[in-house]
Amino acid sequence: MVAFKTMIIASLLLMHLLETNNAAASKNITTDEAALLAFKSQITFDPFEILSKNWTKGTEICNWIGISCSKRHHERVTALVLRSLGFRGSVSKEIGNLSFLRILDIGNNSFHGKIPYEIGRLRRINYLSLQMNNLTGEIPASLGLLNKIEMLDLSDNDLHGHVPFNVISASLLIMDLGQNRLTGNLPTEFCTSIPKLQGLSLSRNQLVGQIPSGLNKCTQLLYLSLSYNQLTGNAHSWTTFSFLSSLLYLVFVPLNLTVWRARFSG
Structure with a gap:
């Protein structure tokens, strides 16, 4: 599955890069900045001090590590990629306020707790990876609201309950829910x-x-x-x-x- 997912990821990232820009803008988007700072506040361990030293209120969020922004919608966050950085903490519900987000990858860290229901508000999301964390609880039914999602990777967690096939989006190309405790x-x-x-x-x-x-x-x-x-x-x-x-x-x-x-x- 790794090679197959890599191929799809590469194509999604290429399309994303063609539409984004990391250049600084003159005006911050308050909603996105507040959502990112709320996400940061739930991180209890940041071994490389990436967020503590780089994600600073009042600075250009498009220059923050792990962030990409929209070319057409100035300084709206379209990608949040913080993979394999040793983070511990929970996923804040405010992440659902990143309404222009297309790529969310916080895989291979040590996030715990439940997947927030508010993640279903990311209506533009194409790629969602929360794999290789310590997430618990059931897969939220709100994922069925992600009608543009193409890749969903929740593998290698501690999720339980039934696979919510009845609410999963028809746009999906790849779904990896392996290595959990799903039943039914x-x-x-x-x-x-x-x-x-x-x-x-x-x-x-x-x-x-x-x-x-x-x-x-x-x-x-x-x-x-x-x-x-x-x-x-x-x-x-x-x-x-x-x-x-x-x-x-x-x-x-x-x-x-x-x-x-x-x-x-x-």
Whole structure:
């Protein structure tokens, strides 16, 4: 999944860079500055002193480390990327006030607590990565409001509850919820609500029940990993699934399925 996600991320970042500008502006946008300072206030450990020394009230926020701003909408924050910086703390609800945000990546840190419901207010977001943290609680239903999201990565946390397929946006291309404590069944027709899905990882959770025949409706699927769950099924039934001819990568290591690992190319 890493290589596949990297390819999609690269294309999203390229499009973003063509539309953004990090140059200083003459007038601060108070809403964005306040939201970023609220985010900073919830950081309890900043080992490289990035936020404490660089994110200073009254300075140009477009020059702050990890921030990119809009070319067309002067000094509105469009990207917040603070990946692998050793931060500890919680994710402030004020992050939902960054209304122009398209990319949010705070992965590979030590954020804890729940994913704030207010994150569903980021209606322009294309890429959301909170992976490799210590986040708990359920996946908020408000993510269903993100109708422009293309990549959602919440993997490697401690999230529980059911996968909210009924509210996940139809715009999604990649969804990685692997290595959490998610439970329940895979809905029969979940592919109907995510028709553009190209990559799906639900590995290393606590999912149960049959692998649904409705997966056949994920016609764009290139990567699928359901390994290390309690899913059941008959491998022979997969010969009727049309997406297998275009699938690039398939990983299954559940207890009751006879398919272990396969690689396909169309």
